Amino acid sequence: MSRIVGIDLGTTNSLVAYVDEKTGLPRVIPDRDGQVLLPSIVSFTGEGVLVGAAAKRQLVRRPASTVYSVKRLMGRGYEDVKEELCYLPFKVLPCEGIVKIQIEGRDVTPPEVSAIVLKSLKERAETHFGEPIEKAVVTVPAYFNDSQRQATKDAGRIAGLDVVRIVNEPTAASLAYGLQRIREGLVAVYDLGGGTFDISILRVKDGIFEVLATNGNTHLGGDDFDRAIVLELLEDIREKHNVYLGRDLEAMQELRLAAEAAKMRLSADERTVLTIPFDGFTYHREIARADLERLIERLVDSTLAPCRMALADAGLAPSDVDEVVLVGGSTRVPLVRRRVQELFGKTPHSQLNPDEVVALGAAVQAHILAGGITNMLLLDVTPLSLGIETLGGIVSVLIPRNTTIPTNARELFTTSVDGQRVVDMHVVQGERELAKDCRSLARFELSGIDPMPAGMPKIEVVFLIDANGILNVTATELRSQKAAAIEVKPTYGLSETDVDRMVEESFTYAEADVEARLLIETRNEADTVITHVERALAQGRQLIDDDEYRSIAAALATLKDARATSDRDRIRDATTAMNRATEHLAELMMDAALKGALASRRADEIMEK
Amino acid sequence: MDHFEVFGLPRRLGIDTGELQRKFYELSRRGHPDFHQGAPAERQAEILEASARLNAAYRALRDPIARIEYLVRLEEGRDTREGATVKPKAPPELLEEMFEIQEALQEAQSSGQPGGLEAGATETLVAQRERLRARHEQEEARLRGPLSQAWDAAGPAERAGALTAFKESLAVRAYLRTVIDDIDEALGRSQEGYVSHRRH
Numbered sequence: 104m105s106r107i108v109g110i111d112l113g114t115t116n117s118l119v120a121y122v123d124e125k126t127g128l129p130r131v132i133p134d135r136d137g138q139v140l141l142p143s144i145v146s147f148t149g150e151g152v153l154v155g156a157a158a159k160r161q162l163v164r165r166p167a168s169t170v171y172s173v174k175r176l177m178g179r180g181y182e183d184v185k186e187e188l189c190y191l192p193f194k195v196l197p198c199e200g201i202v203k204i205q206i207e208g209r210d211v212t213p214p215e216v217s218a219i220v221l222k223s224l225k226e227r228a229e230t231h232f233g234e235p236i237e238k239a240v241v242t243v244p245a246y247f248n249d250s251q252r253q254a255t256k257d258a259g260r261i262a263g264l265d266v267v268r269i270v271n272e273p274t275a276a277s278l279a280y281g282l283q284r285i286r287e288g289l290v291a292v293y294d295l296g297g298g299t300f301d302i303s304i305l306r307v308k309d310g311i312f313e314v315l316a317t318n319g320n321t322h323l324g325g326d327d328f329d330r331a332i333v334l335e336l337l338e339d340i341r342e343k344h345n346v347y348l349g350r351d352l353e354a355m356q357e358l359r360l361a362a363e364a365a366k367m368r369l370s371a372d373e374r375t376v377l378t379i380p381f382d383g384f385t386y387h388r389e390i391a392r393a394d395l396e397r398l399i400e401r402l403v404d405s406t407l408a409p410c411r412m413a414l415a416d417a418g419l420a421p422s423d424v425d426e427v428v429l430v431g432g433s434t435r436v437p438l439v440r441r442r443v444q445e446l447f448g449k450t451p452h453s454q455l456n457p458d459e460v461v462a463l464g465a466a467v468q469a470h471i472l473a474g475g476i477t478n479m480l481l482l483d484v485t486p487l488s489l490g491i492e493t494l495g496g497i498v499s500v501l502i503p504r505n506t507t508i509p510t511n512a513r514e515l516f517t518t519s520v521d522g523q524r525v526v527d528m529h530v531v532q533g534e535r536e537l538a539k540d541c542r543s544l545a546r547f548e549l550s551g552i553d554p555m556p557a558g559m560p561k562i563e564v565v566f567l568i569d570a571n572g573i574l575n576v577t578a579t580e581l582r583s584q585k586a587a588a589i590e591v592k593p594t595y596g597l598s599e600t601d602v603d604r605m606v607e608e609s610f611t612y613a614e615a616d617v618e619a620r621l622l623i624e625t626r627n628e629a630d631t632v633i634t635h636v637e638r639a640l641a642q643g644r645q646l647i648d649d650d651e652y653r654s655i656a657a658a659l660a661t662l663k664d665a666r667a668t669s670d671r672d673r674i675r676d677a678t679t680a681m682n683r684a685t686e687h688l689a690e691l692m693m694d695a696a697l698k699g700a701l702a703s704r705r706a707d708e709i710m711e712k
Numbered sequence: 713m714d715h716f717e718v719f720g721l722p723r724r725l726g727i728d729t730g731e732l733q734r735k736f737y738e739l740s741r742r743g744h745p746d747f748h749q750g751a752p753a754e755r756q757a758e759i760l761e762a763s764a765r766l767n768a769a770y771r772a773l774r775d776p777i778a779r780i781e782y783l784v785r786l787e788e789g790r791d792t793r794e795g796a797t798v799k800p801k802a803p804p805e806l807l808e809e810m811f812e813i814q815e816a817l818q819e820a821q822s823s824g825q826p827g828g829l830e831a832g833a834t835e836t837l838v839a840q841r842e843r844l845r846a847r848h849e850q851e852e853a854r855l856r857g858p859l860s861q862a863w864d865a866a867g868p869a870e871r872a873g874a875l876t877a878f879k880e881s882l883a884v885r886a887y888l889r890t891v892i893d894d895i896d897e898a899l900g901r902s903q904e905g906y907v908s909h910r911r912h
């Protein structure tokens with residue numbers, strides 16, 4: 104069996120991992136520069152498509168064509184996301200049930216953007232192994248519905264990956280922990296990432312990881328913490344500097360990145376200072392951890408209700424849980440840890456890096472599927488009830504939430520009018536009684552029924568939720584034992600032909616020369632450094648003597664010359680030399696609490712770690 | 713193959729759940745699709761089908777009440793859920809109280825401001841919910857205990873009677889559940905972070 108890698112396709116960062124045959128342990132694969140996390144960001148520039156850290160550097164420069172947090176849009180309709188669109192600098196439009204992102208001269212769907220991230224990880228793995236990689240296990244939030252899972256699978260296909268399994272993130276994490284860290288018993292996995300929240304309750308026994316219940320919110324995460332900080336900063340800036348930056352895309356990106364960096368620093372420090380240079384003024388603000396906690400408390404507390412519901416569904420009290428595991432970057436926030444500890448009454452585990460543990464678990468599941476592990480088995484559940492709309496818009500539940508998958512349900516359908524040849528059904532997911540309050544998955548049309556008096560035909564429809572949590576429907580006319588024809592119209596999703604077309608297109612775009620892309624990245628990096636140095640010299644000239652000024656100016660001139668060539672190594676060396684030449688100046692500016700000009704650059708560095 | 717047969721069990725309600733779980737894990741280990749990824753497509757389809765059947769069987773049998781609901785369906789020869797919903801029926805001894813609760817609920821819902829219910833109404837509803845929960849628990853205990861034992865002990869002639877008793881009791885339970893859910897919803901709207909979440 105060919106090699107299968109495990110991929111965590113995150114809201115903020117993505118990673119790829121595999122199980123080392125020698126040690127039997129999962130390992131993440133770093134990129135050329137030793138970085139493990141690939142920022143889930145894609146920038147569409149006139150010269151080509153950038154992904155990861157290179158795209159991240161475009162956030163401020165090209166806000167309208169740099170796409171981030173696209174996971175929040177996967178498998179969603181316009182109505183689902185329209186309220187948060189005002190926070191996104193790129194344009195999102197409705198498009199036949201789903202949404203598309205409008206970039207200069209090109210429209211892309213969320214699966215296509217995710218495909219670019221997946222493709223980059225695929226290439227990273229291929230470089231590492233020196234062989235083509237065609238199969239992957241990809242993780243999704245446990246609370247993802249059918250459309251969101253399908254969209255993730257589509258993204259894999261567009262990237263040229265056969266997604267052999269969609270695995271839930273918290274359960275993947277439990278597999279990684281299960282290899283070595285946790286005892287047998289009842290385990291709660293609390294997973295708060297960049298954009299999604301999951302809680303899963305598992306029973307671990309004899310190598311079997313049985314999920315008892317899962318709950319969550321696919322629209323809650325670190326992004327929302329950042330947003331709460333940004334809103335506060337916007338108000339503060341309005342008061343202090345009498346200017347409202349809410350409609351300035353570039354300023355908003357600066358604010359968002361600064362807020363994110365400040366939030367991260369406050370996980371270790373009691374207080375931190377934000378310094379952001381804007382046109383005409385530099386904004387300073389001190390934030391204490393208590394301030395942050397006041398801003399995000401409501402969001403953190405809103406994760407507790409899903410925890411209680413999952414426990415109730417599992418028939419457990421919080422104190423029954425033997426082990427609590429924290430997953431996702433946002434669980435570094437001290438308030439989150441406190442709340443989880445209070446709820447379960449025990450210290451949670453966080454020995455494994457919360458950014459990496461999901462990818463490690465995906466690698467374990469990949470190894471199980473490849474036949475490399477035979478003593479571990481994951482039994483997951485479907486997070487949402489599946490039902491069909493019946494008379495009066497009432498939902499009849501066929502498969503209740505928290506049913507172990509794969510699972511199926513059968514239902515008999517018949518006709519209501521003499522000679523009727525077609526029967527429609529509307530499949531929904533959710534916990535509400537009325538179909539209109541649930542998530543519409545698809546409309547199915549059973550056709551080719553032989554004309555008979557009403558009620559005579561008997562069509563058995565089998566609803567199968569596979570191990571990916573994705574619905575498959577088949578139908579048989581019982582009288583003739585003939586498979587009935589089914590036409591599926593997914594409510595939120597790409598059609599088969601759409602995906603095929605995107606697979607084609609992705610090849611055309613991917614053929615762009617790798618070397619050319621690397622050159623663009625290197626040039627962009629140089630541009631960023633040049634901008635920052637020029638700003639620093641303008642603001643911090645008085646802090647350094649003439650010798651130092653001259654050596655910085657010389658390094659700057661060298662870098663600019665190098666930038667004009669197509670020699671990637673030369674540009675990179677000049678950039679490194681430039682950074683070294685300004686180290687002292689940067690320190691002085693920091694000391695003087697005037698770190699303004701280099702702050703966002705520094706923030707970038709801190710965040711990339 | 714019915715759910716009892718999947719586990720090699722007779723059609724009886726007295727089941728040792730620890731033993732059932734052990735068997736479930738053993739059968740999963742043997743037949744889970746994860747361990748048969750290399751099999752030909754046709755074989756994989758069979759494995760998937762068998763795995764789905766095992767999971768459905770475990771779910772139906774592990775919970776004593778779900779077990780009864782399944783048994784009733786099976787005994788009545790309904791393999792699908794068509795017409796399976798037991799019509800909720802108000803428990804006769806509570807009829808009057810039920811009527812009052814429904815009325816209070818409607819009143820609370822139409823007059824209550826979006827912010828929540830009045831303190832007095834909340835208190836009444838909470839107290840009534842407690843009573844209904846106790847009654848619900850009592851009905852489930854009856855289903856799990858004496859009624860289940862009656863079925864297991866019944867000869868062929870007494871089975872019809874035992875089934876009728878199940879159906880009546882399930883209908884009462886469903887009714888209580890609905891009213892409790894309605895009260896939950898009315899009370900929940902005034903609580904932060906509340907998500908409407910039905911039980912099945």
